[in-house]
Amino acid sequence: AQSVAQPEDQVNVAEGNPLTVKCTYSVSGNPYLFWYVQYPNRGLQFLLKYITGDNLVKGSYGFEAEFNKSQTSFHLKKPSALVSDSALYFCAVPQGSARQLTFGSGTQLTVLP
């Protein structure tokens, strides 16, 4: 089965500093990887995805993610964090014939003013 892991439950970063939210994957075959963000009492918003091609993927709201095959990682990054980036972040991988998403445990990002 395909899976992703988010080793950090909580990440705190000061506003203006770069942020990284970590994700590692265990996938057979070519990995398709996703990042989503969830604000309180809301559904998930798609940020970016890796399908193939460039290892650095750019997404919404200034976020990007780096696919690293040797480290089986797909870390989410942003050069300069905003307080409004504070939210719950999930990496995910599709699996099964219906391509249903399996999510990591989530990382709560808090950007401190």
Place this chain on the structure above:
Amino acid sequence: GAVVSQHPSWVICKSGTSVKIECRSLDFQATTMFWYRQFPKQSLMLMATSNEGSKATYEQGVEKDKFLINHASLTLSTLTVTSAHPEDSSFYICSARDHGQGTTEAFFGQGTRLTVV
């Protein structure tokens, strides 16, 4: 991106009653929709895969008679929580994928906060 609308956003019901949650794809057709459940500060757990025109596929441990899913059209799936109990209180989220474009990202509804009292 594509829009998925979920209704209601929140609902409070009495124990023993049933609650229906709707999930609509507004600008695309979805042969498959997904229903998730999320407990506070936890990840999303897939409950079932809703298939247009056929029976839903339930994940292990999810009671199909309690969580009734109907996917009668390419733009609407409903989840009915039957005979609700306080332990059914949770955040329910649906998602759908645009089958026409062959894209792989899923789009999510805004979620439904169910409280059973």
